[in-house]
Amino acid sequence: MSLILIAVITLTVLSLIFGAILGFAAVRFRVEGNPIVDQINTLLPQTQCGQCGYPGCRPYAEAIANGDKINKCPPGGEATIQALADLLDVEPEPLDAVEGEKPVQVAYIREEECIGCTKCIQACPVDAILGAARQMHTVIVSECTGCDLCVEPCPVDCIEMRPVEGDLRSWKWEQPSPIPDLLIIATDREDQA
Amino acid sequence: MSTHWTLHKFHGGIHPLENKQQSTTMPIQQAALPGLLVVPLLQHIGQPAEPCVSEGEHVYKGQLIASPAGLGAAIHAPSSGVVERIGAAPYPHASGQPYNAIEIRTDGKDQWHPDIRPANPDELDDEQLLQRIRAAGISGMGGAGFPTATKLRSGQQASIDTLIINGTECEPYITADDMLMRERAADILSGAAILQRLLDARQVVIAIEDNKPQAIAAMQAALGTRPWHVVSIPTLYPSGGERQLIKVLTGKEVPSGGLPAHIGIVCQNVGTAAAVHDAVYLGRPLISRITTLTGAALKQPMNVECLVGTPVIELLQQAGLDQTRMNRVIVGGPMMGFSLADLNAPVIKTGNCLIASTEQEMPAPEPALPCIRCGECELACPAGLLPQQLLFYAQGDDHEQLQANNLFDCIECGACSYVCSSKIPLVQYYRSAKADIREQQQKQIKAEHARQRFEFRQERLRLEEERKAAERQARAERMAKAKAAKEKADAAKPAPVAGSDPSADQLKKLKIEASMARVALTKAEKQLAQHDTPELHAQVAQLKATAEAAQQALAAAEPDATAAAPAAEKPAKAARPALSEAAKKAKIELAMARAALKKAERAEASEDELAPLREAMLKAEQTLADAETGTPE
Structure with a gap:
């Protein structure tokens, strides 16, 4: 009888000690915010275009962390979906966009038509448009993410999206066409025949 | 050597x-x-x-x-x-x-x-x-x-x-x-x-x-x-x-x-x-x-x-x-x-x-065959890499593994492709994979840059909003303070503001009346010139009379007002220093006598009781008159 009592008391004391340690750790090493959101956010292309239906990349990252689908980011395309699928260990899905994956674009302001209303400047999420009231505006190409948020607010329709032209230095070797699945083992060939 | x-x-x-x-x-x-x-x-x-x-x-x-x-x-x-x-x-x-x-x-x-x-x-x-x-x-x-x-x-x-x-x-x-x-x-x-x-x-x-x-x-x-x-x-x-x-x-x-x-x-x-x-x-x-x-x-x-x-x-x-x-x-x-x-x-x-x-010297490359893992490429690689592993990772676009296997130490010398018994264009795989990885890295850098700019912008907008809100609040406080101060001031001197110059106010009113009457008259006269009716004649006559009356009232008030303003001030100014001690005393006595008389009258006292009081009051009045005349004017 006393043996059982000792066992019960020992286990109770142990559980209390470990409970206290866990409780302390939970308070002392508390993680602020959701770390997975940051990880998802770094994989998103940060165009802040809102094509996913959320107002920017971070809100979409938060939505994914809360269980939204990972295939809503057209600027990121298949590469982003694959990276998200790897991170979250889910099945990659085809891109959920009407026009599919678009080539990289940048905004272009037809400067002679610009009336200097500053509406596009206010719309640009990354401050890539330069200009002032009643002064001509222009796009800083190296900063433009191609989100096309500036196209809609323009009252004179002088902004268009142009594909980025690659030159030699952005040219890359193509991967060779896949090696045909030849039957190189004699018995396999015989089976085939 | x-x-x-x-x-x-x-x-x-x-x-x-x-x-x-x-x-x-x-x-x-x-x-x-x-x-x-x-x-x-x-x-x-x-x-x-x-x-x-x-x-x-x-x-x-x-x-x-x-x-x-x-x-x-x-x-x-x-x-x-x-x-x-x-x-x-x-x-x-x-x-x-x-x-x-x-x-x-x-x-x-x-x-x-x-x-x-x-x-x-x-x-x-x-x-x-x-x-x-x-x-x-x-x-x-x-x-x-x-x-x-x-x-x-x-x-x-x-x-x-x-x-x-x-x-x-x-x-x-x-x-x-x-x-x-x-x-x-x-x-x-x-x-x-x-x-x-x-x-x-x-x-x-x-x-x-x-x-x-x-x-x-x-x-x-x-x-x-x-x-x-x-x-x-x-x-x-x-x-x-x-x-x-x-x-x-x-x-x-x-x-x-x-x-x-x-x-x-x-x-x-x-x-x-x-x-x-x-x-x-x-x-x-x-x-x-x-x-x-x-x-x-x-x-x-x-x-x-x-x-x-x-x-x-x-x-x-x-x-x-x-x-x-x-x-x-x-x-x-x-x-x-x-x-x-x-x-x-x-x-x-x-x-x-x-x-x-x-054509004979450098023929077109033969079609590639599947890798048979002979390991010749590994023996030939001057950088000490594992070409066949790199090939598999390149085919599967596994960028992490490619980098872990030091793809970027490849000098693209072509020794592996040269010895490959399956004629696989290995170097082309590596070049393509390197370009892909570099492109990904560029994209990553660009995304990071965009994120920073976006966050800076958000921060800037937030600060601007805060500054505006603070300014708005400060402005509201300032206005409330000014209003309170004004109310205080108004309460402190209500009469001087409104009634400091009653004659001027009146004059203004009269002026307005006169001008309104004039305007009505000219309107009526114009109408009369267009439609000559007896009613209009009567109306015009009446309006003329009103306008004249208003004008007269104004004319009468104007010299009054101009005269009154200094006159009203003068006695007040002069009297104050003129009031001597005796006069003050007499005034007080008179006021007290008056009060007593009024009290008695209100109490419906008999005529016998009132008589001495009246006498006292008259006496006080006399004393005051004496005191006032007595003082140098």
């Missing part, structure tokens, strides 16, 4: 057919001056140079026509003539895409720029030497084309023990460096002396593969009393690779991702050393180079000294090109070179070899 040097071995390596003998049968020839020179703006690693001449401008031979922007090298006119066009032109590149170039129509005079003067390096300090090398637009002549001045600058910052002059030339077919060493050994060595001085290197090693005995002999002979080493190394491809050569000569390995300078070594090609000599001693910029013209489609393979910008087709024709036999032209060696898409593309600073090959 080559006898005392201990050699080491690098991992792997292959022995492809050399095919060097065809192009070494005759000395270096001078290429004919082409009619049109196409000088691309990018002939080196880094940023393209920026043109500093305009179309139609006359240029001298050796004149600066494009200056470096960022990492890069200056570009000079290879001959005198007129700038015909600046724009996209054929360019020797694996993609076959054109690139911006300056096209010069030569005038045949080949006239040097007058500012080009020789100099004695002993009279120049290191900074001036480096400046001369930079101004000459020298970039590595071995193939990669890294700007030499930049390499020397970073070498100066490190502590350099050994300067290696690379005359290995391990690729098959190419003999440009071989011929250069045979014919211009003295220039190479004097250029190397300048490099040694700039780098402050303890020793200089000239490395030459043992398949070039004439070059070794020429260099040995030119060495003279210099305590340098001309080292003959075993022929093994790719011993000319910078890292492989360092391993062979010193046994040291350059760390992955590091530079030779980190382990105290700098490598320079023999062609670069000769160009440094020309730049420092003669002041001549890098506008020409020695190029090997070879291949079975040429009647007379040879080495030519040609101007940078000479179209490939003209050079090949000079060597007796047989167009009917030619299959394709390779720029560079057969191992690392690429097929040229357009024969009008020019030779650039890095163009060491042109191979006009026949």
Whole structure:
């Protein structure tokens, strides 16, 4: 009888000690915010275009962390979906966009038509448009993410999206066409025949 | 002195057919001056140079026509003539895409720029030497084309023990460096002396593969009393690779991702050393180079000294090109070179070899077969990598594993593809994978940059909103305070504000009335003029009367008011000091008497009771009158 009592008391004391340690750790090493959101956010292309239906990349990252689908980011395309699928260990899905994956674009302001209303400047999420009231505006190409948020607010329709032209230095070797699945083992060939 | 040097071995390596003998049968020839020179703006690693001449401008031979922007090298006119066009032109590149170039129509005079003067390096300090090398637009002549001045600058910052002059030339077919060493050994060595001085290197090693005995002999002979080493190394491809050569000569390995300078070594090609000599001693910029013209489609393979910008087709024709036999032209060696898409593309600073090959000489690659994991590629890889693993990861786009297996240490020498029994174009997989990874990294950097800008913007908008809110609040508080203060002031002196000048107010009212009456009258009169009716007549008459009355009232009030204002003030002013003690007392007594009388009257006292009170009051009145008259007025 006393043996059982000792066992019960020992286990109770142990559980209390470990409970206290866990409780302390939970308070002392508390993680602020959701770390997975940051990880998802770094994989998103940060165009802040809102094509996913959320107002920017971070809100979409938060939505994914809360269980939204990972295939809503057209600027990121298949590469982003694959990276998200790897991170979250889910099945990659085809891109959920009407026009599919678009080539990289940048905004272009037809400067002679610009009336200097500053509406596009206010719309640009990354401050890539330069200009002032009643002064001509222009796009800083190296900063433009191609989100096309500036196209809609323009009252004179002088902004268009142009594909980025690659030159030699952005040219890359193509991967060779896949090696045909030849039957190189004699018995396999015989089976085939 | 080559006898005392201990050699080491690098991992792997292959022995492809050399095919060097065809192009070494005759000395270096001078290429004919082409009619049109196409000088691309990018002939080196880094940023393209920026043109500093305009179309139609006359240029001298050796004149600066494009200056470096960022990492890069200056570009000079290879001959005198007129700038015909600046724009996209054929360019020797694996993609076959054109690139911006300056096209010069030569005038045949080949006239040097007058500012080009020789100099004695002993009279120049290191900074001036480096400046001369930079101004000459020298970039590595071995193939990669890294700007030499930049390499020397970073070498100066490190502590350099050994300067290696690379005359290995391990690729098959190419003999440009071989011929250069045979014919211009003295220039190479004097250029190397300048490099040694700039780098402050303890020793200089000239490395030459043992398949070039004439070059070794020429260099040995030119060495003279210099305590340098001309080292003959075993022929093994790719011993000319910078890292492989360092391993062979010193046994040291350059760390992955590091530079030779980190382990105290700098490598320079023999062609670069000769160009440094020309730049420092003669002041001549890098506008020409020695190029090997070879291949079975040429009647007379040879080495030519040609101007940078000479179209490939003209050079090949000079060597007796047989167009009917030619299959394709390779720029560079057969191992690392690429097929040229357009024969009008020019030779650039890095163009060491042109191979006009026949179908039989360089057949189209056989179709690839599946990898059988024979492991030959691993044995051949001079970088000690695992080519077949890299192949599988490249096929699966597994960037993480590719980097973990040190894909970026691959020098793309092609040894693995050469030995592959399945004829798999391994290097192309690696090049493609490298480009993909670099692109991903660029995207990542751009995304990070965009994120930062977005967050800064959000922060800025938030601060602006806060500032506005604070301003709004401050304004509201200020207004509330002002209102409170005003109310207080109003409460403190309500009468003086409203009734300070009652006559003026009244006057205003009268004026308004008068003017309104006048207006009504003129209106009615106008109407009367249009429609003459008896009612209107009566109305006008009435209005006239009203207007006149109002006018009169106003006229009466006006002098009153003007007179009243000072009059009202005067007695008040005068009376105050006039009131003497006695008068005050009398007044008080009178008031008290009055009060008593009124009280009695209200209490309906009898006439007997009231009489003395009335008397007292009269008396008080009398006293007051006396007191007032008594005081000096």
